Amino acid sequence: MMMLNLASRRQKQLLALSLILAAGFYFVVVVWVGQDDILRTMQKLSLFDWTLLLLCSMGNYLLRFTRWHFYARHLGCSLPKWRHFLYYLAGFVLTTTPGKAGELLRSVYLKQHGLSYPESIAMFFTERFLDVLVVACLATLTVFQFGDYGQFVIIATAMIASLLLLVKTPLFAFLLNFLHHRLRVSRLQRLVTHLLDLLQYSQQLLDFKRLSMGLILGIVAWAIQGFAFYYILQQLGLNLHLPAAMGIYAISLLAGAATFVPGGVGGTEVVMGLLLAASGANTSLAVTAPLISRLSTLWFAVVVGFIANTLIGRQSFRQN
16 A cells, blocks of 8 residues: 655645744744844854754654654554654654644554554654643743742643543543443544543553653653753853753743644744743844744754655655
């Protein structure tokens, strides 16, 4: 069976929408601040600096892929790491979709290797859940810079962590089973059945061993990305402590995700800029630093995903 390619109409529409939104937002920002000021600030980063930032992003991808590959092997899917890595990177081309749901493109590829959709969706859910939990934990570091707001983030993080107990408890599965037997509408019954399958596989991936491994890899992966943001600030001349910088980066990601705008475009940059301004950054730096961060993370991921999809689409990667 021929492997499905990226070029479905729906995927193209989602990618085009995110690009239009991003272009519009960045155009407004450039007009507001001034092209010359932004370029002057960006020129403080050398080629070495940009290379380091992109390497940090690749390190983040590799660590998260290691976790993803580990989950796939546990669920019985065995395929060469190099090919699986391409599948994983391919999902990034749609990382600008709301909630990164477009990354489920990986499920289409993995289906060719015997991994069912419920299993791969459970992997996606587990990965997203652990990432949110890890980023929320890093966001608590804002307590070092913004005491009152930091306390609020700590409470929110505790609430997110409590959801882990809900997913793992047998009571949740019992309630879904009870609901399934009581429902009389076939569509709702199918929905609950899918939720039960998702819960079953997710609970396997969230046992102590896999949960511990997933959290450790996630913490290291996102700490690397937080360090990259700290490095940007240092190179641009804002002397902010590492925990504060990592906290600002993390809370900005959460704020962007909460907007449900594709890729968090606009929301992430605005919150990041406001927090930097509150930390003493001038307007030019508060605007340029988020742009550099997003170019070296979000948009770099999209480019990497596009390249991976192109490689997969070649004849040597097709299966008959």
